[in-house]
Amino acid sequence: MKTIFIFFILIGFFQAQAKTTYPDPKNFPEVTAVLTHAPNVPPPTKRTKPARVKVDLETKEVTMRLADGVDYNFWTFGGTVPGPMIRIRVGDYVEFNLHNHPSSKMPHNIDLHAVTGQGGGAEGSMTIPGHSSKFSFRALNPGLFIYHCATAPVGMHIGNGMYGMIYVEPEKPLPLVDKEFYVVQSDFYTKGKYGEKGLQPFDMEKAIKEQPEYIVFNGNVGAIAGDNALRAEVGEKVRIFFGVGGPNITSNFHVIGEIFDKVYSEGGTKVAQENVQTTVVPPGGSAIVEFKVDNPSTFILVDHAIFRAFNKGALGMLKVTGEKDPMIYTGKQSDTVYLPEGQATQTLPAAKAPEKILAKNLEERIAAGKIFFTQNCKACHQEDGNGIKGVFPPLAKSDFLLGDRKRAIRTVMYGLDGKVTVNGNEFNGVMPALGLDDEDLANVLSFISNNWGNSAKEFTPAEVKAERKK
């Protein structure tokens, strides 16, 4: 498109009549753009003709929550991350006013990917604190576009939160749906590790290495989860305007338990695919996804590079309420004992589990417990019993384990969650209940209490059983 345009300009030197002419916007009706904060989407323009659209956007540096107990000095458009969503129509002539709040420490500008012109508007909108800039552009191409600050160092302005989206409706607008949402994924680089409390400064080195501590939807961990979840009713059609601000990380956008009926991939105007599980969206890119919600459920929005979802924050929720339809999904229908072929099928009708060899003394108990530990506990607590710092507590020399026998029995018997302190370090994870019988419990407890320098009396099945009855 651009090359054709340049070509036309060149031709224009020789033949003035070859230049494309656009209508003068002074005769267009004047409207003020409705800007919305994520996850809200501005209403359709419902216009069939171009307008002169006035947009006012303020840049502001604000300290806000990045995660529970974690604050960050965000640089923003409109005081939020992402910045407000703008919705216009192809052919509109946009008068863009960028105001940089007097409290800002930095100059800012805006590069809208919807703009055909120098720097996408960046050059026409460079604004020092306490000033306003104005430039105008014609929306030549429809689609869903990212906008971002492009002031040097660009990576730092984007890395601190300066992006949002502008949707340019095509001449033939998208069909109406019941719910529209605005979701932007981005990555943050803090000096402290994920979850480290306090006001966290930006870490340039991690940003250059593309090693974010946080990858989030809509600017902070949990922005669209729990009480802030997106909501819809069974039977409704949902459209998500999804974008990636970056600065670095490409999203593998997926909604657990749903299938995208349609994807306008790369934010373009065509349905590129139907019946899609995961769509890839690069930094500075977007996609529009649509699906009908058929069953009540909490659908989980993730970046399917899945550690990002469960360990870095890229997790959102769409809570759908309404009537269940077992013709689509039943939920769990039964849970029965599974006996693999050959094990019990050909013997007696009343199948008996193989006789268990019981430990006769502490030595045998520790030996059996060691095997059990290797198969069931080692993955988390590690072979050396030291666990993993901040995630899985140590068993070696654990004051929690060795300080209270009954509590130790209950922990392994029933599992544990919530905050616990082990050797002065706090953990807030989930220790699964593994459903062990008294013998296995006694064995594994005897092993972990008499290994890695630990020492304790033998745990017997009788002692364990006494705790189970309570």
Ligand code: HEC
């Ligand atoms: C999926 C990972 C996982 C597995 C498997 C697991 N644990 Fe844990 N365990 C944890 C976590 C996480 C905690 C801390 C729970 C919390 O924060 O509330 C914990 C806590 C404990 C504690 C108390 C805290 C301490 O360090 O003394 C004991 C004892 C323990 N586990 C023993 C076991 C034994 C024995 C097994 C195997 C039968 C086992 N765990 C299997 C994750 C696991």
Ligand SMILES: [Cu+2]
């Ligand atoms: Cu900026």
